[in-house]
Amino acid sequence: xxxxxTAKTRPASNWSAIWVLPLIALVIGGWLGWRAYNDTGISIQxxxxxxxxxxxxxxxxxxxxxxxxxVKTLALxxxxxxxxxxxxxxxxxxxxxxxxTGTRFWLVKPSVSLAGITxxxxxxxxxxxxxxxxxxESTRKFKALGEEPPLSDSxxxxxxxxxxxxxxxxxxxxxxxxxxxxxxEVKSYLLSEDQNTVEVKVYIEPTYAKLVRKHTRFWNASGIxxxxxxxxxxxxxxxxxxxxxxxxAFATPENRKDSPPTDPSLPFRLYEDFDAAAAxxxxxxxxxxxxxxxxxxTPVMYKGIQVGSLKALKVDPDLSSASADLTLDPLxxxxxxxxxxxxxxxxxxSLAGITxxxxxVKGNYIAIRPGDKGAAPQREFEARAKAPPLDLRxxxxxxxxxxxxxxxxxxxxxILYKQVKVGSVQSYQFSxxxxxxxxxxxIEKEYEGLVNGSTRFWNASGIxxxxxxxxxxxxxxxxxxxxxxxxxAFxxxxAKVPLTKRIPRFRLYAxxxxxxxxxTVVTIRVERADGxxxxxxxxxxxxxxxxxxxxxxxxxxxxxxxxxxxxxxxxRIARVGSxxxxxxxxxxxxxxxxxxxxxxxxYLEVQPAVKDLGPQKAFVALVQPPQVAVAEPGLSLVLSAAxxxxxxxxxxxxxxxxxxxxxxxxxxxxxxxxVLIHILIEPKYAPLVRGGSRFWxxxxxxxxxxxxxxxxxxxxxxxxxxQxxxAFATPDGERMGNPALAQQTFPLFDKFEDEWxxxxxxIALGK
Numbered sequence: 001x002x003x004x005x006t007a008k009t010r011p012a013s014n015w016s017a018i019w020v021l022p023l024i025a026l027v028i029g030g031w032l033g034w035r036a037y038n039d040t041g042i043s044i045q046x047x048x049x050x051x052x053x054x055x056x057x058x059x060x061x062x063x064x065x066x067x068x069x070x071v072k073t074l075a076l077x078x079x080x081x082x083x084x085x086x087x088x089x090x091x092x093x094x095x096x097x098x099x100x101t102g103t104r105f106w107l108v109k110p111s112v113s114l115a116g117i118t119x120x121x122x123x124x125x126x127x128x129x130x131x132x133x134x135x136x137e138s139t140r141k142f143k144a145l146g147e148e149p150p151l152s153d154s155x156x157x158x159x160x161x162x163x164x165x166x167x168x169x170x171x172x173x174x175x176x177x178x179x180x181x182x183x184x185e186v187k188s189y190l191l192s193e194d195q196n197t198v199e200v201k202v203y204i205e206p207t208y209a210k211l212v213r214k215h216t217r218f219w220n221a222s223g224i225x226x227x228x229x230x231x232x233x234x235x236x237x238x239x240x241x242x243x244x245x246x247x248x249a250f251a252t253p254e255n256r257k258d259s260p261p262t263d264p265s266l267p268f269r270l271y272e273d274f275d276a277a278a279a280x281x282x283x284x285x286x287x288x289x290x291x292x293x294x295x296x297x298t299p300v301m302y303k304g305i306q307v308g309s310l311k312a313l314k315v316d317p318d319l320s321s322a323s324a325d326l327t328l329d330p331l332x333x334x335x336x337x338x339x340x341x342x343x344x345x346x347x348x349x350s351l352a353g354i355t356x357x358x359x360x361v362k363g364n365y366i367a368i369r370p371g372d373k374g375a376a377p378q379r380e381f382e383a384r385a386k387a388p389p390l391d392l393r394x395x396x397x398x399x400x401x402x403x404x405x406x407x408x409x410x411x412x413x414x415i416l417y418k419q420v421k422v423g424s425v426q427s428y429q430f431s432x433x434x435x436x437x438x439x440x441x442x443i444e445k446e447y448e449g450l451v452n453g454s455t456r457f458w459n460a461s462g463i464x465x466x467x468x469x470x471x472x473x474x475x476x477x478x479x480x481x482x483x484x485x486x487x488x489a490f491x492x493x494x495a496k497v498p499l500t501k502r503i504p505r506f507r508l509y510a511x512x513x514x515x516x517x518x519x520t521v522v523t524i525r526v527e528r529a530d531g532x533x534x535x536x537x538x539x540x541x542x543x544x545x546x547x548x549x550x551x552x553x554x555x556x557x558x559x560x561x562x563x564x565x566x567x568x569x570x571x572r573i574a575r576v577g578s579x580x581x582x583x584x585x586x587x588x589x590x591x592x593x594x595x596x597x598x599x600x601x602x603y604l605e606v607q608p609a610v611k612d613l614g615p616q617k618a619f620v621a622l623v624q625p626p627q628v629a630v631a632e633p634g635l636s637l638v639l640s641a642a643x644x645x646x647x648x649x650x651x652x653x654x655x656x657x658x659x660x661x662x663x664x665x666x667x668x669x670x671x672x673x674x675v676l677i678h679i680l681i682e683p684k685y686a687p688l689v690r691g692g693s694r695f696w697x698x699x700x701x702x703x704x705x706x707x708x709x710x711x712x713x714x715x716x717x718x719x720x721x722x723q724x725x726x727a728f729a730t731p732d733g734e735r736m737g738n739p740a741l742a743q744q745t746f747p748l749f750d751k752f753e754d755e756w757x758x759x760x761x762x763i764a765l766g767k
Contacts, residue, residue: 041069041090044140046105046129047077051085053109053127061089061105061129068092068131089129102134106145147172150188151203157184158209160202160262162218162248164270167198169222169246176202177221177249183208186248200270202248213252213259218270219277222246249274281333283308283326285366286382289344290315290322292364300326300366301345307332310366324366324383332370336378339371343384386411389426390442392503396423397448401439401457401488402431402550403508404534408461408486415441416460416489422447425488432553435533439508441488451490453497457508458515461486491516507549507563519546520570521563524580524604526621529560531584531602538564538580538604545573545606564604574616577609581622634661635686637740639677639695639726640669641748646699646724653679653726654698660685663726677748679726684766690730691737694756696749699724727752732761 048054051074061069069091077084091099109127132149150172153159164170167189176184187201204212248270252259271277287293293313300308308328315322328336346364369388389411392398406428415423427440443451488508493516509515526532529551538546550563566573583605585597597603607626644666653661661681669676681689726748730736740746 041092042096042099042140043072044069044089044091044099044142046087046089046142046144048085048087048107048144049146051087053107054085054087054129055126059087059127059129061091061131062108063095063131063133068095069129071129087129095133098131098133099138099140100134101136101139103136103142104132104134104145104149105129105142106148108148150201151185155203157206158204158212158262158264159187160204160212160264161267162200162202162270163192163197163267164200164220165197165272167200168220170200170220170248171246174222175247176204177247178208178211178251180249183211199267200248210261211252212250212262213256214262215256215259216250216252216262216268217277218248218250218268219274220246220270220272221249221274251277281308281328281336282379283328283336284380285324285326285342286380287322287324287344288320288383288385289346290324291344292346293322293324293344293366294363298363298365300328300342300368302332302368302370307368326366328368332368334373335370337371337373337375338378339375340378340381341369341371341384341388342381343367343387345387389440394442395445397443397445397451397504398426399441399443399451399504399506401441401506401508402436402552403439403459404436405510406437406439407459409439409459409488410486413461413486413488415443416487417447417450417491419489422450433551435551439488450492451499451504452492452495453499453504454494455490455492455506456515457488457490457506458512459486459508459510460489460512517565517567519565519567520574520617521549521565522574522617522619524562524564524619524621525554526560526562526582527623529562531597532560532562532582532604536562536601536603538566538606539583540568540573540606540608543568545569548604562604569608571615572608573606575609576613576616577611578616578619579607579622579626580604580619581625583625632680633683635681635683635689635740636664636742637679637681637689638743638745639679639748640745641675641677641697642750644675644677645697647677647697647726648724651724651726653681653728655685655688655728655730657727660688676745677726687739687763687766688730689728689740690763691740692735693728693730693737693740693746694749694752695726695728695746696752696756697724698727698752729756729759730761730763731756731759736761 053059054071054074056071056074059071060067061071069089071087072090073088075086075088077086106129107127108130129144130148132152151159170186170189172186172188174186175182176186184202184204187203189198189200191197192199202218290313292298293310295310295313298310299306300310308326310324311327312325313322314325343366344364345367366383367387369391390396390398409425409428411425411427413425414421415425423441423443425439426442429438430436431438489512532548532551534549534551536548537544538548545568546564546566548562548564552561552563553559554561581604582602583597584602604621605625647663647666649663649665651663652659653663661679663677664680665678667676667678668674728746729752
């Protein structure tokens with residue numbers, strides 16, 4: 001029998017190849033379903049005021065040139081008060097995160113306006129809906145804008161605000177120019193909160209943002225600017241585009257090239273035109289004379305150059321003055337300070353000549369003289385009634401003349417040297433005390449060397465008559481011009497006499513003879529000018545040796561400076577050591593002096609120097625007349641006291657209420673603990689002073705009072721009661737002592753003892 005292998009059993013499989021096809025179909029169906037779900041967009045509703053230009057399944061939603069959605073249906077909106085159209089838009093799921101309340105939609109279609117052509121690409125592709133993502137909560141309903149929104153502030157570049165008084169022809173999209181190159185555009189505009197100005201939002205492209213500085217000026221460049229006058233016609237326009245659509249231009253003034261970068265949060269001013277922006281600086285001027293001035297036409301001139309213009313002129317309610325608004329060149333900004341002067345120039349004909357002749361051609365204008373650079377800035381001024389005197393910085397010599405009377409002089413009167421006009425009167429005004437007139441004079445630069453410290457000026461106005469029956473009559477006039485308009489002449493008798501001040505001061509004499517009188521001019525400083533004036537005499541021993549020519553305050557205002565001329569023996573008086581003092585009346589119980597000055601007036605007394613120590617021109621007057629040391633006979637003694645009290649030089653020394661001497665001086669002792677009083681006893685009474693004599697201060701009144709004896713009032717004399725004095729007594733017998741020696745020292749007691757008054761020695765008086 002053959003062994004056969006045993007068969008193995010295996011379970012039957014349930015899988016069949018026929019299931020492959022259903023599985024494949026299931027996978028494909030799932031994939032297609034997932035794809036259909038994934039490709040399905042997000043449905044939103046956008047409300048438009050009109051459906052014009054919107055087509056179902058054709059009009060797309062475009063963001064930055066890419067399609068992100070499409071209009072699926074259009075339906076009328078019956079719920080709102082105003083009829084509109086609701087577009088159902090299917091948006092790509094990729095933009096779901098941007099569908100928020102701040103997102104904005106608007107329809108873009110071709111538009112032609114003065115500002116330019118927009119939406120030109122829609123002529124080929126058709127209208128489309130533009131979208132601008134925003135912030136806020138997620139939403140599916142939106143309201144479309146009527147027009148494109150302004151540029152976002154987040155767009156790279158410079159975003160600014162300029163304020164204008166009116167919008168003019170500016171519009172959204174109006175160009176912004178720099179040197180006629182468009183560098184930006186107008187984003188939007190709106191009224192300010194106070195509704196007085198228009199705020200214009202401006203965008204500057206990043207490439208040009210650095211051109212805008214802190215002091216940059218913007219102006220309205222719309223249209224054409226035409227300026228026509230006798231000089232010609234000037235036409236200005238920024239570009240053809242700005243003529244049609246309006247525009248803004250800007251520039252930084254030449255003097256502000258170092259201006260720091262701008263702060264975008266601070267608004268700029270939008271000027272009306274190029275001229276206003278170039279002038280830029282607004283100034284208000286109060287005018288008392290505004291005849292012939294016209295807003296928009298009257299220029300502001302500086303040395304023949306126009307530096308600004310009159311923009312507005314408003315007459316004040318009282319009709320006596322007007323307020324002028326000026327715009328000035330930015331270059332003048334640093335000079336619009338305290339001290340800047342304005343005045344109106346118009347043709348004027350007077351005896352002094354013709355002024356403002358150029359105003360006959362160009363019309364009346366406003367002139368300006370800048371103040372000192374660095375002074376306090378100022379924007380409001382009050383114009384002068386007439387042109388100011390020549391600027392002290394002008395070439396030439398500026399000097400001042402003092403006179404008691406102006407005569408026929410006026411501004412413009414000539415200054416003559418040998419009948420040649422070398423200068424002119426610039427101004428005149430009263431001095432501080434109003435007792436004199438101060439005349440400002442300018443000598444032209446080529447003639448300034450004719451004036452030095454010895455120059456004499458005199459009034460050459462009118463005609464001078466001199467002569468008599470025998471010599472005939474002489475008629476003299478400096479020139480026909482000075483005869484009519486007044487004038488000043490001068491001579492310089494000495495050469496190389498330097499001027500002592502930057503602005504020299506001279507006296508203006510009444511005539512040639514007075515000006516050329518000889519003598520030496522000196523200055524005398526006194527504490528006060530009471531009773532002193534021009535013409536006050538200077539005397540020596542009752543004789544006039546000179547007179548005061550000018551009285552004025554010193555530069556430090558602490559004293560009075562007298563300018564005087566010494567005409568008699570000036571070489572003896574105007575030298576070192578001479579003393580001057582004011583002689584004035586003295587009225588008092590004990591002394592009366594100089595009563596004649598009550599009638600004749602005060603005068604100056606001079607004590608010439610004894611020795612010749614050299615010339616001197618400046619002196620300081622003494623407060624009191626000098627004490628002349630004269631050797632007087634008598635017995636000189638010294639009294640030692642704790643204090644001087646009311647004693648002074650000249651008070652009497654008495655014996656039994658009889659004046660026998662006087663005080664001649666006083667000084668501190670060597671150790672400064674005592675006062676040494678020098679007295680002089682007349683020779684006749686010198687024997688009365690002995691070694692035992694007692695001296696006491698007899699000044700004032702002594703009072704003794706008791707309940708039983710009453711009151712006793714004692715004084716040496718009326719003279720000592722008023723001005724003080726010294727009394728002494730000498731004992732009898734052995735206590736008398738020997739006769740006093742010269743310069744012997746005695747103590748001075750404050751008061752006497754009763755015993756001293758009882759002393760009565762018998763002493764023979766001297767001869």
